[in-house]
Amino acid sequence: MAVKTVQYKQHTFSISYEILNPSAHYDIIFLHGWGSHKNLMKHAFGQYLHQFRHIYIDMPGFGNSTCNMTLTTEDYANILESFISQIDASKAIILGHSFGGKVATLLNPELLVLVGSAGILVPKPFKIRAKIFLFKLLKFTGLTSLRRFFIAPDAQGLSEPMYETFKQVVNEDFTEKFRSFKGKALLCFGAQDTATPLWTAHTIAELIHDSRVVEFEGDHYFFLEQGSTVAKEIENTVLKNLEHKGQ
Structure with a gap:
């Protein structure tokens, strides 16, 4: 290496x-x-x-x-x-x-x-679309502490720069x-x-x-x-x- x-x-x-x-x-x-x-x-x-x-x-x-x-x-x-x-x-x-x-x-x-x-x-499955909708609803009501339950597997454990990068490219x-x-x-x-x-x-x-x-x-x-x-x-x-x- x-x-x-x-x-x-x-x-x-x-x-x-x-x-x-x-x-x-x-x-x-x-x-x-x-x-x-x-x-x-x-x-x-x-x-x-x-x-x-x-x-x-x-x-x-x-x-x-x-x-x-x-x-x-x-x-x-x-x-x-x-x-x-x-x-x-x-x-x-x-x-x-x-x-x-x-x-x-x-x-x-x-x-x-x-x-x-x-x-x-690729169109997202209904479960994923429902999950996104629910997260946006929780975000609107201020319950962002539950965010970790809605993060996609590919975004879990990422640093802040890499999480923001993921949102840019996904x-x-x-x-x-x-x-x-x-x-x-x-x-x-x-x-x-x-x-x-x-x-x-x-x-x-x-x-x-x-x-x-x-x-x-x-x-x-x-x-x-x-x-x-x-x-x-x-x-x-x-x-x-x-x-x-x-x-």
């Missing part, structure tokens, strides 16, 4: 990262989802894609990386842009899971690998961001995923002209058990892209 510091908006961020296969010719950057860390991505993909230099990053506020200010998804992309430049890495291939998929999209790689990516708004509609992406995209989604359902992959594919959807059995974390298959899809996509460039 290594650490680099990034200065952004008069704040200092310590970014924890790890590199595997340091002498490999091609770079691939891995971005985890909300509430996760680089080791989860390394566990899924570390033993595959040997022809690539793997760059695993703890995004600000997660794992061993620091964050002491409220961030937007654009802020995350800007911080990582600076970090990637510092370590002299290529942005040609970036894989992002869930929230990491939105950050990866903003980094504008040549090949965008979206694994159960967030960004398409319901973002990335429709136009996906539409404006001009690179190639590989969309790997789980058929039983309820956080980012399979239909959202096809919605993204309609927005990104040069894209392909690959369906996997499993939920939002299907890649933990099927990392080798996802890796093969990446290899095939990269190989086809190189062949196309060579023509």
